[in-house]
Amino acid sequence: EPEVTQTPSHQVTQMGQEVILRCVPISNHLYFYWYRQILGQKVEFLVSFYNNEISEKSEIFDDQFSVERPDGSNFTLKIRSTKLEDSAMYFCASSGTTTNEKLFFGSGTQLSVL
Amino acid sequence: EDQVTQSPEALRLQEGESSSLNCSYTVSGLRGLFWYRQDPGKGPEFLFTLYSAGEEKEKERLKATLTKKESFLHITAPKPEDSATYLCAVQSQGGATNKLIFGTGTLLAVQP
Numbered sequence: 001e002p003e004v005t006q007t008p009s010h011q012v013t014q015m016g017q018e019v020i021l022r023c024v025p026i027s028n029h030l031y032f033y034w035y036r037q038i039l040g041q042k043v044e045f046l047v048s049f050y051n052n053e054i055s056e057k058s059e060i061f062d063d064q065f066s067v068e069r070p071d072g073s074n075f076t077l078k079i080r081s082t083k084l085e086d087s088a089m090y091f092c093a094s095s096g097t098t099t100n101e102k103l104f105f106g107s108g109t110q111l112s113v114l
Numbered sequence: 115e116d117q118v119t120q121s122p123e124a125l126r127l128q129e130g131e132s133s134s135l136n137c138s139y140t141v142s143g144l145r146g147l148f149w150y151r152q153d154p155g156k157g158p159e160f161l162f163t164l165y166s167a168g169e170e171k172e173k174e175r176l177k178a179t180l181t182k183k184e185s186f187l188h189i190t191a192p193k194p195e196d197s198a199t200y201l202c203a204v205q206s207q208g209g210a211t212n213k214l215i216f217g218t219g220t221l222l223a224v225q226p
Contacts, residue, residue, distance in 0.1 A: 004157075031211050042218045043158065043201065048211040055211045091157050095212045102148060103214055105157035 023092030143207030
């Protein structure tokens with residue numbers, strides 16, 4: 001079965017540093033998403049991306065965050081200047097083009113900001 | 115604002131002891147209600163999608179049902195391998211994409 005791949009699985013960074021989280025969505029999918037899950041809390045929507053632009057974003061997704069699809073296969077989340085509260089598991093997801101479609105999630109990147 | 119509430123937060127069952135998990139939702143037009151399973155340190159894994167009240171879906175020991183206000187995930191004769199966090203999520207008709215809004219989940223532990 002096709003799957004969403006995320007790298008790295010773990011990322012440790014110092015506060016104030018920039019990090020880039022990488023994802024390879026399922027090849028024929030056109031919608032891409034980032035979610036995060038702080039330890040013990042719910043999975044929270046950050047942003048959705050379609051046709052090379054942001055379709056929706058949450059209040060969490062402020063100017064410190066950006067997303068990019070640099071080529072035909074990768075989808076990245078950049079945090080410009082990390083804060084302690086950015087420590088979380090970040091999940092990439094993708095879905096097809098029809099409505100009601102399920103999202104396929106990757107295994108996540110555990111980001112620890114020290 | 116779209117909202118999903120799951121109960122109980124945690125549930126401990128003996129192997130073979132059937133039970134149900136609840137998901138209550140408020141949404142500005144339901145496009146779909148989704149159940150996912152999440153194992154520790156992993157991403158959510160899709161189980162079911164329900165679209166309209168009265169609909170039911172089954173997979174092995176799991177059965178999901180939907181009303182206009184809530185969904186239930188029934189677990190029949192669970193096994194230890196069913197231990198996981200079960201997440202409920204909704205898609206709103208007001209959304210531009212297939213974005214999901216999740217509840218906090220129910221942590222299920224099945225003891226042998």
